Amino acid sequence: MAYQHTNSKGVTYYLHKTESVLRGGKHQIIYFFAKVAKNKKGTPCDLPEDRFVKENPRNGFLTVSKKKGGEKAE
Incomplete structure (x- = not known):
């Protein structure tokens, strides 16, 4: 089951x-949220x-960030 998160506005995102390939040939994984469970x-x-x-408090937009040394997830 995919990770799902409900923002402060009550909208559930999945x-x-x-995976995208950069100009130098390096592969990079991009994480993003969508309102539907299955996305093309x-x-x-x-x-x-x-x-x-x-979560952006102004508009409820969700982003995924890397944890730093001492930072903990909410």
Whole structure:
């Protein structure tokens, strides 16, 4: 089951990931939230251990960020 998060506005979003290739040939995984559980642009996934979810208090937009040394997830 994919990770899901309900923001402060009551809207549920599902975490997805997609892999893109940068100009230098390096592969990078992009994490994003979508309102639907299945999205054509990515595959549903769980929240990685080294990431946490942040919410913009003004508009409820969700982002995934890397944990830093002493930072803990909410």
